[in-house]
Amino acid sequence: MSRDEISKFLSYVLRHEPQAIGLQLDSEGWTDIDALIAGAARSGRSLDIETIKEVVTSSDKKRFSLSTDDRLIRAAQGHSSAQVRLQHTQKQPPECLYHGTASRFLESIEVQGLIAGTRHHVHLSQEVPTALQVGQRYGSPVILEVDALRMHAQGFEFFQADNGVWLTQAVPAEFLKRA
Structure with a gap:
């Protein structure tokens, strides 16, 4: 498997479907690397500790x-698995954060804002280029600017994952504008 394929596999099992390879995650998303390697082998994928460390x-x-x-591994954020409830530390966000999406979703977002969907949080970026990269994955990209500091002042909670991604439960449409 290529590094990219390994990363996608790790994302799949550590964020969404650990049970697909018989993996158990704790409430913070951690699992034993040896159990991950054994589960991957049962599903026909050959992994070793050095390859996993290199990908990480x-x-x-x-991610x-x-x-x-180096005995445990977890996804930094993006979980949809009910087993995981990461406890991120609440943090004051910068004035603006950004969200990349596809233009085809814009009409719905203008009505209902940004919602987490199957994930636990809405993901936001501090940089426009990162948001653009995310938006391009889903089609013709649109960058939305989030008035994060105003949201925070009104009681919305923000968290920052280990990898720098900002997280919040939802972003009402009134806090969004096109960047």
């Missing part, structure tokens, strides 16, 4: 975290 450390998006003793 070389990822520009920092995964390793424990200090």
Whole structure:
């Protein structure tokens, strides 16, 4: 498997379907790397600790975290699995954050704002280029600017994942404008 394929596989099992390979995640999303390797082998994928460490450390998006003793691994954010309820520390956001989406979703977003959908949080970026990269994955990209500091002042909670991604439960349409 290529690094990209390994990263996609790890995202799938650590964020969404750990049971697909018989994996158990704790409430913070951690699982034993040896159990991950064994589960991958049962599903016909060959992984080893060094390859996993290389994928984790070389990822520009920092999607995964390793424990200090390198025995546990988890996805930094993006979970849809009911097993996981990461406890991120609440943080004051910068004045503006950004969200990349496809133009075909804009009409719905203008009505209902940004919602988490199957994930636990809406994902936001501090930089326009990152939001643009995300939006391009889904079609013709649109960048939305989120009035994050005003939201925070009105009682909305913001968190920052290990990889720098900002998280919130939802963004009402009144806090959004096209960037």
